[in-house]
Amino acid sequence: MVAVFLHGVPETRDIWDAVRQRVPGKSAAPALPGFGAALPQGFTATKDEYADWLAEQVTAFGEPVDLVGHDWGALLTIRLATAYDVPLRSWVADVAACFDSRYRWHRRAVEWQTPDVGERVVAAWLAADAADPASIAGVLRAHGSPNDRAAEMAAQLNDTTMRSILSLYRSAAPTLHHDWGAAISGPTSAPGLVVTPTADPFIDPDLSRDVADLLGARIAVLPGLHHAWMNEDPATAVDTLTAFWQNVTPVHPDR
Secondary structure, eight states: OEEEEEOOTTOOGGGGHHHHTTSSSEEEOOOOTTSSSOOOTTOOOOHHHHHHHHHHHHHTTSSOEEEEEOTHHHHHHHHHHHHOOOOEEEEEESOGGGGSTTOOOOHHHHHHHSTTHHHHHHHHHHHSOTTSTTSHHHHHHHTTOOHHHHHHHHHTOOHHHHHHHHHHHHHTOSOHHHHHGGGOSSOOSSOEEEEEETTOTTOOHHHHHHHHHHHTOEEEEETTOOTTHHHHOHHHHHHHHHHHHTTOOOSOTTO
16 A cells, blocks of 8 residues: 655645654655646646646556545545546545535635736745745644744745746636536545545535535544644544545455
């Protein structure tokens, strides 16, 4: 078994370090192109390019993986589970509400999607001192990451990252459901788990539950935890993941 952890935006793969140190077995945490990693030649950072990239990453392991995604990593995880033929033993995702037809992007996402406004927002991020609550590090701290982890991730994000954020969100306008919602039509072949931290301001628990029901996924409610639940309480995160994995029946035992 290989557990593959995927981070979100604006983050790096380091957001999973505390969990990976505790989970049993092999694990990997690929970096999204542009987020502490170079952009491949010709890569323009759209949602579909990121989904294709992730499909290649997962397939390269040569065995079914347990894919765990957070934030945009979660959205890409659900996309793979619903629209790609890739070797998944299981999948775990938060922010599933984004796939519901009733979901509307949060305020910051709308700013990123707006020409000129988005450019000003990310420029201000890059210019802000790390101690400023309005800086990238400050945003990561507000989401639940400890100070040192927030600073480490923020230090890896640069102008390429900011351009990638704008391109990614603009490729997902007006809503994620507009382009990808049709694939959310029934249970996934690989068992799934939707994680719902109750203090996450970016999700609607009811919409997440509805999406989980459509996908035939289980639900794990994390009381009192925020957006960066894996950093805020890694022990609970690991307990949640391992309890799910222990009850997964392989879908493709011959692979």
